[in-house]
Amino acid sequence: MKYVDEFRDGDVARGLAAAITREARADRNYSFMEFCGGHTHAISRYGVTDLLPPNVRMIHGPGCPVCVLPIGRIDLAIELALERGVTICTYGDCMRVPASESLSLLKAKALVDKTRADIRMIYSATDALALARAEPQREVVFFAIGFETTTPPTALVIKQAKAEGLANFSVLCNHVLTPAAISSILESPEVRQYGTVPLDGFVGPAHVSTVIGSQPYEFFAEEYRKPVVIAGFEPLDVMQAIRMLVRQVNEGRAEVENEFTRAVTREGNLKAQQLVSEVFELRRSFEWRGLGEVPYSALRIRADFAAHDAEAKFALEYRSVADNKACECGAILRGVKKPQDCKLFATVCTPENPMGSCMVSSEGACAAHFTYGRFRDIDVVAA
Amino acid sequence: MKKGYVRPLDLKHGRVDMSHGAGGRAMAQLIEELFLKAFDNEWLRQQNDQANFAIATVPGSRMVMATDSHVVSPLFFPGGDIGCLSVHGTINDVAMAGAKPLYLAASFIIEEGFALGELARIVDSMARAAREAGVPIVTGDTKVVEQGKGDGVFITTTGIGVVPPGVNVSGDRARPGDAILVSGFVGDHGTAIMSKRESLAFDTEIVSDTAALHGLVASMVDAVPDIHVLRDPTRGGLATTLNEIARQAGVGMMLEEAAIPVQPQVNAACEFLGLDPLYVANEGKLVAICATEHADLLLAAMRAHPLGTYAARIGEVHADTHHFVQMKTAFGGKRIVDWLSGEQLPRIC
Known part of the structure; x- marks a missing residue:
């Protein structure tokens, strides 16, 4: 290549x-x-x-955008799909993040009433918009996550939805700031x-x-x-x-x-920044998995676009849910502990059955160590 | 009106309906005009519910049997379709015992409303694949399910074959010191399929590698009868297959990343999608494990066959109670090549 x-x-x-x-x-x-x-x-x-x-x-x-997403936010998406008949569209990595009651979006997908709702993996925010456009009777919510990289495309689809008057499209915004x-x-x-x-x-x-x-x-x-x-x-x-x-x-x-001069300048992408500030504003506080409530660390959709803000549209109420007590994701995300310091690591917590978010995404510290590096923790002995 | 005239199936505009699975005239017509015509052979011509045949066995030979269900979406993809795939898939499963495949059975579950024209294309493609492979489809079954209860068409094929005496291929026979070989570029099939999923708008010239591998296996067994392991790395790709073998045989493996053949366009597409070609499905490749002293001979036999031109020796089996499959990266470090967990999902950032 x-x-x-x-x-x-x-x-x-x-x-x-x-x-x-x-x-x-x-x-x-x-x-x-x-x-x-x-x-x-x-x-x-x-x-x-x-x-x-x-x-x-x-x-x-x-x-790692998936790792810092708290349980309560995934619960909101699952509630929309299972109880409100909403079709949730989201990026692949989100599907396996553990939520309350041993659920995840992937597991909830099997429980959804498919005659009206669904949980779908998409590659781009515009795919969610296209679905809403093609099926006006379907209520589509784009579960948006990510740092500043994925925020401009979300801003774009919200603007587009408003311009087209797409009443069945909204965004559940979880965008966070580096x-x-x-x-x-x-x-x-x-x-x-x-x-x-x-x-x-x-x-x-x-x-x-x-x-x-x-x-x-x-x-x-x-x-x-x-x-x-x-x-x-x-x-x-x-x-x-x-x-x-x-x-x-x-x-x-x-x-x-x-070091990344081939893509990064001091000012960044001004057009994207402009777009983001047009659609989003700072949240006073947002819960991060591992870091807890962090002031002014996330974005929410401006009132001008409330018709496409799933939190406003469905009057969603956020409830914080504690992580598994033995899970060390919090300390690992702060750099205090290493994946192999966690009692759950590679025992009950594996990529097939993640207990904490760091084991979910391949970008998560635990998943990366489990998948690529865990042979270093143990002496490989000949049989 | 002509006596005994039956209007032929409308392959241009016709669709499968529930009567095609109900056991009456419509079903008989579908079977005769579509399946029997395409698959035509002496066993099907007898029109029994089962195929009768004698198998001439040599002392010391063994029968093998394998079955495989095919639910691929999209049904037609670059380089093939569900029809030829369902023939190749089962022939390969039989062949991976070192066997010569003899007969196939095919079972169809068709969704009400499925276009007869598309069904005909699929059946023709199966017939062609079976003929080219020299493995006839000798018995079959058709069921129709209501609309919304299937995904167009599902095909299950079952095959039987015979392993010649002296050949003993099994996943548990990988031994420390053995060489690991692969028959060609990995990741083609899955990448081709992925590029045609409607949600992904990208163009590529990557085509599926779907192929029947029994010919390749026959020449490999000729060259080295004592091949320890053969397996086709389909779902889960090369990485998953090697992990299965490592667990089954109770060994570890060390791969050389630089030696694993991957086409540049497959690498590029996987890079773009956040996938790893080692976990992407193949439908016309095999992994072979043999004693290190046989490796050169086996590799030469593979490369002499058209389906093994790009065969390569990619690593070695070693003793490891943890059954890790490890890899020396081209970059200079080491890492695990782990089991695939869940579906391979694209990354976000």
Whole structure:
């Protein structure tokens, strides 16, 4: 694949690994958090940790849209499908997120009254819009999730629905914001007070940054003295970013650097930002799985578009539901624990039967470790 | 009016209705004009409810039997359709015992309202596939279900075959030190199907690899009678098949990512959809495991066959009580190639 294989070249990777090993000072440890699930996935899938020296450690961050979705939000979607006769359309990863009463959207799909409702996996927000257009008697709700990357397409379909007067189409908005989550981690007692999570810098988001630009991270670099290097989702991008972070730490700098210059600018995509602010406004507070209530960390649909806001249209009331007590997703999402520290990991919690959200999406820290890396936890012994 | 005249089936505009499954004249007509005509052979001509045949067995040979239901959507896809797929699928299941497939049975569940013209296309495609493979469809059944209770047509095929003496192929025979081979590019069928699902608007020239593999298997068994394992990596793809074998045989495996043949356009489409070609279905590929000293000979035999041109040696079996299938990535690291969990779902970001 032209323009992709170049970013997965094994020889270049070994060269970069040697450079990181050479530049990382032997007398100290380096702990970097990759914010995005996309990075977590790339690191696990390509075995990047095998190439890093032992004193450079990667901590998985909360940037997996499915992982941070609290149970209560999925419950709302299931309630719409099962009790209100609504057809829910959503992205594939959402289907298996565990909800209350051992349900998930995938399990609820088998219970839905198919004569009027359904739960469908779609690839793009416009697919949901097209369904509503083609079947006016069907009440369609797009269950929208994701960080800033997936927000502009949602804004677009809401505008389009309003322009066309599509009365049977609305959006259940769960869009969340990256900078708020980074703040929440930096403000957490584990990082600020106790220092139990040593954090020397961030590998900054790839796709999110194409939309919001690199500017929003300047505050973290300056205020918290943490270097940020924005990196693409290819494994070589990640390694290059790690090398840049090591250099910043060594030189005592805390700046925002951009490794992903082929897609990210300082300002970001102004047109997309404009579109988003036209349709959405900040929520005062939003619950995140793992991080709890985070102020001004999510978006809701503006009153102008209330006819297409499922929360308003169906008068939905959010109820917070606690995670399984033994589930460590919260601590894992904050970087306090590793997947293998959780008692449920690979015992009752597996990708087939996820107890917590980190085991659901392939971008989740637990699923990535289970799927690609769990052989490292145990000595492989000959039979 | 001509005496005894029966108006032929209207293949252009006609549709299947409940009477086609009711056991009366309409059903008899459907069977005669469509199925018998297409599949025509001496067993079907006898018009019994079962096929009678003798099987000349050599001492030490064994019978094998396999069945497979086909519910593919869409029914017609680049490179094939449910018809030829249902013939290839069962022939391959029989052949993966190292057997020569002999006879097939086919059972149809058709949804009321299904166009007769499409049914004819499917049946013709089955007939062609069976003829090309030299494995006749000798008995069958047809049922019609009400509209909304099926998805066009479901086809179940069952096949029987004979394993020659001295051949003992089984999933539990993978041994530490054995070589793992694959017969060609992986991921073609699933990617072709995916590209035609209505929800996905993208064009590609990827076609399904659907094919009957018994010819390839015959030349492989000729070259190396002691093949330990053969399996066709259909649903769940190569990764799932290797995990099944690892568990069955109680071993681990180490693959070389760079050695696994994947067409660039399949790689690109999977990249685009957030899928992994190792988990995407194949319908004309097989995995073979044999003693390492036989590997070169077996690989040469595979490459000499038109369905094995791009065959490759992709890894090795080793001892591992955890039965992990691991892979050295082209990038230079190591990772697990795990069981597929649930359906393969595209990622969001």
